[in-house]
Amino acid sequence: MSALTAGSALAVVLPLILLFGFLLHQGASAVNVDFFTRLPKPVGEAGGGMANAIVGSLILIALAAALGLPLGILGGVYLTESRDPRLPWLIRFVADVLNGVPSIVIGIFAYTVIVLPMRRFSALAGGVALAVIMLPIVLRTTEEMMRLVPASLREAALALGLPEWKVILRVVLPTARAGIITGVMVAIARVAGETAPLLFTAFGNRFWHQRLDQPIAALPLQIFAYAIAPFDDWHRQAWAGALVLIALVFLVSLAARIATRGRYSAVR
Amino acid sequence: MTTAAASRSLPSAVVSARTRRGWGDRLFRGLTRGAALSLILLVVAMIIGMAGAAMPSFRAFGWRFLYTSTWDPVAETFGALPFVYGTLVSSLLALVIAVPLGLGAAIFLAELAPVWIRPPITFLVELVAAVPSVVFGLWGIFVLAPWIRNWVQPALGASLGFLPLFQGPPYGVGMLAAGIILAIMIVPFITAVSREVLLAVPNTQREAALGLGATRWETTRIAVLRYGKSGLIGAVLLGLGRALGETMAVTMVIGNRPEVAISLFAPGYTMASVIANEFTEATSDLYLGALIEIGLLLFAVTVIVNALARLLVWSVGGAVKQVRE
Numbered sequence: 001m002s003a004l005t006a007g008s009a010l011a012v013v014l015p016l017i018l019l020f021g022f023l024l025h026q027g028a029s030a031v032n033v034d035f036f037t038r039l040p041k042p043v044g045e046a047g048g049g050m051a052n053a054i055v056g057s058l059i060l061i062a063l064a065a066a067l068g069l070p071l072g073i074l075g076g077v078y079l080t081e082s083r084d085p086r087l088p089w090l091i092r093f094v095a096d097v098l099n100g101v102p103s104i105v106i107g108i109f110a111y112t113v114i115v116l117p118m119r120r121f122s123a124l125a126g127g128v129a130l131a132v133i134m135l136p137i138v139l140r141t142t143e144e145m146m147r148l149v150p151a152s153l154r155e156a157a158l159a160l161g162l163p164e165w166k167v168i169l170r171v172v173l174p175t176a177r178a179g180i181i182t183g184v185m186v187a188i189a190r191v192a193g194e195t196a197p198l199l200f201t202a203f204g205n206r207f208w209h210q211r212l213d214q215p216i217a218a219l220p221l222q223i224f225a226y227a228i229a230p231f232d233d234w235h236r237q238a239w240a241g242a243l244v245l246i247a248l249v250f251l252v253s254l255a256a257r258i259a260t261r262g263r264y265s266a267v268r
Numbered sequence: 269m270t271t272a273a274a275s276r277s278l279p280s281a282v283v284s285a286r287t288r289r290g291w292g293d294r295l296f297r298g299l300t301r302g303a304a305l306s307l308i309l310l311v312v313a314m315i316i317g318m319a320g321a322a323m324p325s326f327r328a329f330g331w332r333f334l335y336t337s338t339w340d341p342v343a344e345t346f347g348a349l350p351f352v353y354g355t356l357v358s359s360l361l362a363l364v365i366a367v368p369l370g371l372g373a374a375i376f377l378a379e380l381a382p383v384w385i386r387p388p389i390t391f392l393v394e395l396v397a398a399v400p401s402v403v404f405g406l407w408g409i410f411v412l413a414p415w416i417r418n419w420v421q422p423a424l425g426a427s428l429g430f431l432p433l434f435q436g437p438p439y440g441v442g443m444l445a446a447g448i449i450l451a452i453m454i455v456p457f458i459t460a461v462s463r464e465v466l467l468a469v470p471n472t473q474r475e476a477a478l479g480l481g482a483t484r485w486e487t488t489r490i491a492v493l494r495y496g497k498s499g500l501i502g503a504v505l506l507g508l509g510r511a512l513g514e515t516m517a518v519t520m521v522i523g524n525r526p527e528v529a530i531s532l533f534a535p536g537y538t539m540a541s542v543i544a545n546e547f548t549e550a551t552s553d554l555y556l557g558a559l560i561e562i563g564l565l566l567f568a569v570t571v572i573v574n575a576l577a578r579l580l581v582w583s584v585g586g587a588v589k590q591v592r593e
Contacts (some may be wrong), residue, residue, distance in 0.1 A: 001485045002380045008372030009381070013392040015452045019399065019407050058456075060490055074303030081300065091304045093310055093578060100574035101505065102513020104540050105314075108563040111547075112317035127418060132310060140308065165296030193400025195513035196540070200547045220402045224516060227406045235410070242403045253398050257391060 023246060027239030035240055038112055040206055040222070046233050050241055052208050056123075056217035057192060059209065060202060063127025069132035069184060075135075076142025076168040076180075077168060092143075095136035104131050107197030115201060123209060123216035126202025130191040137190060141183025145176040182256040193245055195220035219245055318564045325557035339526045341546070342474060346558035348565070354443070354536035355566075357429050358509035358518060361447025361532065363452055367504055370458030374503075375404075377459070378466035379488045388548045397456035405520030413440035413482040413521055416448070421533055436533040439523065444532040448521040450514055454507040461506055465499030466492055471524070495584075502580030509573040513566055515540040539566050 034049045041048030061071055075095075079088050110129035149172050157167040173180070195218075198204075203215040204225060219241055226238035325333065329346060336347030373393070377386055417440030424434045469492050478493035493500070523535020524545060540563045550556040 002376075004296060005372040005380055008369040009376040009389055009393075009459075011369050012373045012455050013360065013389065016392060016396045016399065018411070022407060022411055023403075037310060039550070071303045071306055074300045077367070078300035078304040080437070081297075082304075087304070091307055093575070094307055096578045097571055097574045098307065098311060100509045100513075100577070101570055102540055103568045104515045104517065105318075105541055105563050105570070108321075108543070108547075108560055109314045109317055112321045112560070113313065117323070135307065135310070139304075152357070162292050162310060164293045189398060193398075193402065194398070195402040196544055199544055203548070220400060220516075223406060224402050224520075227520065229458065234433035238406055242400075242406050245400055246403055249398050250395060253395060257394075 006186075015057040020246070023239060023243045026236070027124070027241075027243035030236045030240035031243060035244075036238070039208070040237075043231065048237075050217075050219065050222050052205065053217040053219045053222040054244075056202070056205070056209055057219040058167035059216060060125060060126050060130055060198070060218055061188055061192060063123065063212070064134055065184070065188065066128030066131075067127060068131035068187070069138060071182065072135050072138025072187075073142050073180065075139040076146065077173070079139070079163075080146040080163055081168065092140070095139050098132075099136040099140075102196070103129075103133055103194050104196035104199075107199060110197065110201045118213065118215065121201060121203035121215045122213045123202055126198045126213050126216060126218065127212075129201050133191050133194060133197065134158075134187040137187040138183055141186065142176075142180050145179030145183060146172055148179065149175045178259055181260045185252045185256050189249045190258075191268060192250055192252075193220055195224050199224075288447055306429055315564075316565070318560055318567065322557050322561035324554045325561040328385070328554055329558075332556070332573050334565075337526075337528055339542075341550075341555050344552065344554050346555070348558075348562050350528050351537055351539040352561060352565075353528045354446075354522065355512055355538040355540070356494060357532075358443055358446040358450055358522065358536065358538055359508060361502065362441065362450035363508060365448065365451035366455040366458055368508060370455045370503070370507065371462055371500065373455075373459045374462030375465055375488060375493075378463045379492060380484065390460075392458050393456045396452075397460065399453075401453070401514060401516040403407070404449055405517035408445060408447055408517055408521040409441075413445050415545070416440050416445050420444070421581050425533075428531075432530045433532050436531040438528075438533060439525040439535060441521050441535060443522065443529075443536045446518045446538070448519050448534065450511045453514060453517060454510045457510055458503050458507040461503035461581060462500050465496045465503060465565060468584050469495045498580045499584030500581075502577040505573050505577035505580065509570050509577060512573065513540055513570050515544050519544045539563075549578045 034047060035051075036049060036054065037051050038047070038049035039052055040050065075091065079091060082088050107129050109132065110125045114125035114128055119127075121238040151248060154167055154172060157171045158164070162170070198218050198221050202218050202221065204221040205215045207217075209216040223238050223241040225243065226234040226241070229235075277302045325346065327337075333348055334352065335348065336350055337349040338345045338347050338348075339350065343448055360440060360516040377393075381389070417438050421434075421438035421440070421444070425438065428434045473491040473495050474487050518538055519541035522538060523539060524537050524541060525535040526542070529536075531538065543559050543563055543566075547556075549561055550559055
């Protein structure tokens, strides 16, 4: 029985190894300086890169973080500090359920509230969609990390006569900072790879973006467009893009893992 | 000890001092409360926004939308049955593959594996969950689908071809490919949540069984799995929720043909992939409304599945300790 469960554990991680091997094999040759610095070439011309998509993804992530992080962190503070018997339970529940809502549905939401009134696809709409995806993750991680702060620390600060808001801002949040930053990075890693909610919000763009109310390119969108196109050169670029994207996501996950080592084992 | 518990146990003098808060505390409290409430506002806005945009389709088709299978944008006749069917079949197929593997891996990681090997494998499982959907889709198109066409489908056709499920030409892309890629994508979630549930089972359960002379596997089966049953069902439901709404990878390997076909070899279509493929092409309000109605349906189903799943998982581990994803 032990061997059987070990076999299933192996089967769960095997696709990752296969996938990573193929990405390295197919994509490594197309990851070069041009890939990071050039615009996509027109169909039929070899070469070119995804510079606009990489910058576009960074802009979208920055927008999402600017909208989603303050709300998420403040909401997380509420969940730990509130002495209300019911509301935190409800918020926690809604956050976890929202976390499970398909990202494409979030995309439709951003479409109905931003794209339809503005009558155009825009970077802003993409950023809002990604922010909605980040919000529940940041909220729950902030709460979890703040709960790890020892109560004695907070009591000591209160005993010095500090008002509660100062205790939270100056003592509790800084103590939980590393953990909260980790949660933020996990949320960023998650939205960095999101494609579905950007299809009809950010829409994609073969050129440099102009303004936030204009369509913008994103790395996952470009990978999708190149993967389903019938050109070998584009396929190579799609592999390269996927390699860059997955390297980014793995690095962030690894950094988050190292930063929280020991913290989790302390509570379990 | 958690801070909430600490503040509840503070002496009453401190509590009464705290209730006379300054304006700073009131402002801060209002701000955090507002941020938390914005989440609920967001969900309400989602429902209203999508229901409003789906209205033309509600009016034109009513309940017929759910059980007719004509999807004709030119004639503006829309029925979502092929997509509902495709979503259900691909997700069930994914569960059939992923549930035994995920539970097995979770039991290994939480109960049976040597302690030193647990953290690295748990981390690898988390990494599988972090792979973006579009990357799985890319791999699905160029590696998985050809492999299914050349090896899996001929083998299944030869051995189980008498079943209508495994008949027809081997395209590679189709319902089977979608089910397999979905299984790969949801199995890390099922593993991670099940592992958390198993870890939340009190040690006294295990000690009692071991004390009665049970072997390690018997202990796991009798004392741990039975205790955590509702949480494990929740973990499976969480996986189902992911599978129902998964978009990019499925869109890239399912073949995108809006027909109800019995054979798993045939191309299909899911609710999420029709939205992904046709949303930007929807020119009329009715067409767009039909697509958004599919989105609303997907929203409703995933909310119900996730709500049920959370309640079940919380029943074992408690709500406050977050289930890591």
